[in-house]
Amino acid sequence: MTPKDKTKKKSHKIGRGSQLLCCTALLSCFMSISAAAQTTVHILDVGQGLSVLVESQGHTMLYDGGDSDRSSYTVSYLQQHAVSSLDYVVASHYDADHLNGIVGALNVFPAQTVWGPDYTADTRIYQSFQSILAAKALTCTQPAVGSQYQLGDAQIQILAPSGSDYNKPNDYSIALRIQDGNTSFLLTGDAEQESEAEMLSSGLPLASTVYVAGHHGSSTSSSREFVEAVRPEYAVISCGAGNPYGNPHKETLETLQAVDASIFRTDELGAIVASTDGTAITWTWEKEPPVLSEAHDTAAASSDVSLSTVYWTPKGKSYHSTRNCATLKRSKTILEGSLSDALSANKKDPCDVCVK
Ligand SMILES: [Zn+2]
Ligand SMILES: [Zn+2]
Numbered sequence: 001m002t003p004k005d006k007t008k009k010k011s012h013k014i015g016r017g018s019q020l021l022c023c024t025a026l027l028s029c030f031m032s033i034s035a036a037a038q039t040t041v042h043i044l045d046v047g048q049g050l051s052v053l054v055e056s057q058g059h060t061m062l063y064d065g066g067d068s069d070r071s072s073y074t075v076s077y078l079q080q081h082a083v084s085s086l087d088y089v090v091a092s093h094y095d096a097d098h099l100n101g102i103v104g105a106l107n108v109f110p111a112q113t114v115w116g117p118d119y120t121a122d123t124r125i126y127q128s129f130q131s132i133l134a135a136k137a138l139t140c141t142q143p144a145v146g147s148q149y150q151l152g153d154a155q156i157q158i159l160a161p162s163g164s165d166y167n168k169p170n171d172y173s174i175a176l177r178i179q180d181g182n183t184s185f186l187l188t189g190d191a192e193q194e195s196e197a198e199m200l201s202s203g204l205p206l207a208s209t210v211y212v213a214g215h216h217g218s219s220t221s222s223s224r225e226f227v228e229a230v231r232p233e234y235a236v237i238s239c240g241a242g243n244p245y246g247n248p249h250k251e252t253l254e255t256l257q258a259v260d261a262s263i264f265r266t267d268e269l270g271a272i273v274a275s276t277d278g279t280a281i282t283w284t285w286e287k288e289p290p291v292l293s294e295a296h297d298t299a300a301a302s303s304d305v306s307l308s309t310v311y312w313t314p315k316g317k318s319y320h321s322t323r324n325c326a327t328l329k330r331s332k333t334i335l336e337g338s339l340s341d342a343l344s345a346n347k348k349d350p351c352d353v354c355v356k
Contacts, residue, residue: 037275037282038153039180043212044077045270045286046070048240048247049097052187052212053078054178056152061088062109063176063187065101068125074101075108077271085109087151091116091140092173092189094126106132116140117161117172143174146204153278154180159206160191162198170215171195177208181278186230188214188221196226209281210234210274213256217248217265224255232261234274234281241267241344268344288348311336312347318355319347325354 039056046066051074054061060083065074089111091102103125106114114133120126133140142161143149149156160175173189186208188196192215199206211232214221216239235256239247248265256263264272270286310319313331319342320327323334335345 038277039151039178039183040273040275041178041185041210042077042081043236043238043264043266043272043274044070044074045266045272046074046097046101046238047267048216048243048245049101050092050189050212050216050238051098051101053081053083054151054154054185055081055083056154056180059087059152060085061090061151061156062086062102062105063090064092064098064189065103065105067097068100071101071104075104078105078109083109086111087113088149088156089114090174090176091129092175092187093117093169094119094121094123094129095169095190096123096125098189099125099129103128103132106136106138111136111138114138114140115143115174117174118142118164119166119169119172121169145202151178154178157204159186159199159202159204160188160195162202163195166194168192168194170220173214175199177205180276183210183276183278183281184208185210185212185274186232187212190215190218190221192220193223193226196221196223200225200229206230208232209276210236211256211261213237213248213252215247216243216245217252218245219249219251222252222255224258227255227259227261231259232256234283235261235263236272236274237263237265237267239265239267241346243267308338309336310339310342310347312342312345317347318349318351319343320351321354325351327351327353 042053044051044053044066047070049066049070050064051066052063065071086109089102089106092098143158145158145160145162147158157177159177161172166172170190170192171194173191173195175188175191178185206229208230211230213235217237237248266272272285275282310321311323311334312319314333328334
């Protein structure tokens with residue numbers, strides 16, 4: 001079963017009507033949070049990186065901020081969501097694809113508490129992080145494993161890192177679990193299998209409704225034992241379209257599918273927002289999902305399903321059923337692949353000329 005099939009199955013479970021409503025309402029309602037929701041977790045679209053905004057009853061936590069190319073996006077996303085200050089700012093670890101946007105956010109928003117793991121990095125972005133902390137008279141501390149904090153209606157428990165001498169910076173990632181009522185979210189940054197094994201032996205609760213897959217869906221994280229302990233109903237993967245690491249890795253997708261998790265990916269859906277009232281989670285996302293489960297609604301879309309190979313250009317927005325399409329005559333570079341490849345590459349419009 002492919003990840004697409006899995007999403008399809010689960011989307012039927014939450015109901016076709018509600019999902020379509022989510023998608024269409026998203027355009028107008030993406031900026032406003034439903035009044036019933038008590039805690040909202042936004043997985044921002046920072047490409048190859050990670051940035052998660054958690055809001056609960058007016059309280060906010062920013063967990064990572066994405067890389068330098070998305071730093072201003074992260075700031076403007078927060079501003080658009082009426083964030084004026086941050087209760088918690090968490091640098092999961094000091095790799096650039098997590099830390100850049102944190103520095104950007106600290107420049108703009110007053111912050112109360114800053115968390116980061118207890119190691120140093122010999123990088124420019126780490127220096128910038130230290131400079132902004134000094135400029136704002138903030139100190140960065142590593143919260144103790146097992147400690148708990150309140151964020152509005154949500155409880156946050158620290159799960160990692162429990163060690164202090166890792167070979168890989170990723171294993172220093174601060175992992176935490178957010179719980180509101182019967183729903184929960186697990187963020188592990190880029191924690192790899194060494195830290196996952198420590199979390200497993202800690203005896204702390206790992207089971208979570210939503211798992212933001214570690215290390216962008218890389219196979220260095222999300223070990224089978226760990227994912228089986230988390231038993232997520234939903235997995236969110238933050239990764240860039242066509243990223244050079246091949247994230248998410250096939251092994252990770254298989255591990256997540258084996259526990260029957262529905263998979264949402266920022267490279268396919270853009271920013272993904274999960275709102276919970278403590279009982280159920282409502283999902284919204286930015287982009288039209290490249291999932292064919294709803295495609296049968298229109299004749300045009302259902303014929304798309306039969307296209308095994310489609311063609312597109314690096315700059316165009318359409319996909320084509322033949323490389324001989326008249327509209328491609330002047331294109332020097334024509335790429336080909338499956339329809340889902342085309343949709344992932346943001347080629348979402350069926351060509352008016354050749355796709356019937
Ligand atoms: Zn990363
Ligand atoms: Zn990393």
